[in-house]
Amino acid sequence: MGEIVFTDKQEALVKESWEILKKDIPKYSLHFFSQILEIAPPAKDMFSFLRDTDEVPHNNPKLKAHAVKVFKMVCTYPVL
Template sequence: MGCVLSGLKWPRTPSKDHVTPEPLLPTLGLTPQQQQLLIETWELLKQDIAKVGVIVFIRLFETHPECKDVFFLFHDVDDLKLSKELRAHGLRVLSVVEKSVARIENVTRLEKFLFELGRSHYRYKAPPRYYQYVGIEFLSAIRPILKEKWTPEVEEVWKVLFTYICAVMKAGYQEEENKHNEKTPTMKRLEKSQATAM
């Protein structure tokens, strides 16, 4: 009896020729009709984009208070509804959604955009475990806004898009993290000393 993973024929010890493969990116796989559904519902949502952004982040901080540690700007804000910073950040996040929908028919452009966004989130110290929470709160925020336009098909297509966004951003984050971790301790010390000397 061996372990379940032994059937996958992974090498027990990496050989000197062994190269760690790059993470596989997911495929989006939306039909033209599903793409159109995203575009149409986004057109309706754009009218309330600032409101949606604020709702998403207020709900995010209520359901996952630990997220405030990542979004340090909002850590000590008493009334989030009145925060100009929260409104601005919500608009930035929803601009990512807007850019994703605008690139929905060109998956290569969309993938590149999201991958780079994930890499930049490593520099912002915003780890991937929080990305899905934003997607969940986005769906909760748009449901009442879309009213009778909210259907199981609409819900499914937005879930697919956010799952894809999270997965590609995570791959970008991990690539940036791996690059950072590959630096030798001497290189890290040198960079640190150069930064403090400036």
């Protein structure tokens, strides 16, 4: 599979989107993970702290902490 190349406009849109996400990482990261769990409920089995629930945990503090940690890591990872 070949390398993915973005146009300058696409790259600018991605960077702009990340800047918006950085303004409220807790809100957007939890929303992102909640959406995944709504679309694919079996994904909750990937998280030990969610395995005992059948609900989409929109306000689960452990999910929120995990989501924030992941988004902060991704937002600060240097672009190569």
